[in-house]
Amino acid sequence: MKAVGVIVEYNPFHNGHAFHVQAARETANADIVIAVMSGNFLQRGEPALVSKWYRTKMALLGGVDLVFELPYPFATQNAELFADGAVSILDAVQCESFCFGSESGDISSFLRTIDFLKEHQEIFDENVKRHIKSGVSYPKALSLSFQEFPETDGLLNLAKPNNILGFQYIKSIKKLNSQIKPLTVARKNANYHDEHFASETIASATSIRKALFSTDKHSFTIEQFVPEQTNELLKAYSNRYGTFHQWENYWSFLQFRIIQSSPEELRKIYEVEEGIENRLKAAALTSGNFQEFMEKVKTKRYTWTRLQRICVHILTNATKEEMSKFERANYLRLLGMTQKGKAYLNKRKFELTLPLVSKLSSYKQKEIMLDIKAAQIYAFGLSENLRNEFIQQEFKQTPIILE
Structure with a gap:
């Protein structure tokens, strides 16, 4: 069975994500899609809208076959370390390829840019240091330093957020000396940070969250931008827990x-x-x-x-x-699978290069404690009468299986 990997947050899963999953499967000619998904806290330093278990259900219903959790020490990091952790998991589960969304949509521009910056690394690093000393942020320093090169035709626009992430993904593949083949598809209609709906059916997760928080009663005005299953799960979460997390x-x-x-x-x-x-x-x-x-x-x-x-x-x-102890993932925390995903794991279980964790009680290593602590803290976004039940779920919940 041939597997293509995706690195995601699904906060929440929307129509653009559904397009990406299908495009990844078709572009890679893959049998299954494997997602590495952030847990309850995300790369931009935010609590996820709903728990990782609800987002796992959204992913499985949206076409993903296996969902693994990206551990806290990588999920809440800058783009470089986020990429290192996620790519190491895709490599460990034997993905032949990896497909990400980008503003570019052209994988050759990523590869050319990697080679270009490797050739000019010393100058680039000096420029980055100079801009940081001037008081700008690290991401801005990267963008400004790249723009200073006189000849960047055919190279990547590193001012775009998904291009930056994709660039780091490919750097991580090379750093890991992985055989994963990188692929990219152009993001459809909505930009990553858009706060307003950009088309009739495609919207950014940012704009969807903004709509959900627009009234005290969480009026659901997002039906056209998310699959029906996502909409139902969001309603169920709101009804069950009385809130979305922010x-x-x-x-x-x-x-x-x-x-x-x-x-x-x-x-x-x-x-x-x-x-x-x-x-x-x-x-x-x-x-x-x-x-x-x-x-x-x-x-x-x-x-x-x-x-x-x-x-x-x-x-x-x-x-x-x-x-500082984490350079790459040390375990594979399985959150959910379809029957095809289950068959893939059964076939590849002796080829996995990291221990598979399907229930916390079976894994005693201390490196998973940050994930456990993050889940416990996340529960404090709920009312007091619901917290203990939510905390216990982290220990009792087995991987979700979509029949």
Whole structure:
């Protein structure tokens, strides 16, 4: 059986994702699609709209055959480390190819850009350092440094978010010395950060989340942009738990963590650097909600995304010491599968290069503790009477099997 991999968040799964899954299967001429999906906290430093289990159901109903969780130490990282963790999982489950969405849609432009920057690496690195010293963020420094080269015709536009991720994916494949073949398809209609609906059927996850949070009662005005199964699962989650997850659900807990921590304790948290702990404490003492807090902490050097990731790490108490231990994934946490996915695992189980985890009680290694802690903290976005049940699900839930 031939497998193509995708790296996803599905926050939530929408029509654009359904297009990508089908395009990946067809472009790779694959029998099954394997997704590496972020858990309950995401790459942009946000809590997922609904739990990883509900998002797994959306993925399986949307055409994915196997869903593996991207561990917390990679899911809540910059693009380079996010890519390293996800690609290492796809490599471990024996994917022949990997397909990602991009603004470019042309895999040759990615490969040319990789070769170009390798040839000019020293100059590029110096330019990046110079821009960072001027006070801009790391992603902006990368984009500005690339634009300074006089001849970039036929190369990638590294100012686009999905192009940047795709570029890092291919770098990770090369770093891992993997035989995975990279493929890309053009993103359809909606851009990654669009906050408004861009067409009659395709919208970004950002705009869908904005619509869901537009009223206190969560009026469902997104039916045309998501598969019917996604819409039903979102309704079911809202009815069951009374909320969708967003940063404001966690503000009081984050505020407490920052206020009760000393600057020395905050400096031990992953990504807390350059005295930002003092700004965090000052803002926490004077802010009434998460949005106000972020606006007070935001600087030119620190992107909104990086600050949100810092907040996630404070919330989960993820330290520099803990996070620095992870260079690639150490296990395969299986979240769900179709019958075809199950058949693939049965056929390839002796070829997997990492231990397969289908139930937490069967895996005692301490490296999974960050995932467990993240799931427990995520439960605090719910009302008190639902938290314990939600926390226990992390230990009791077996992989979802789509019959």
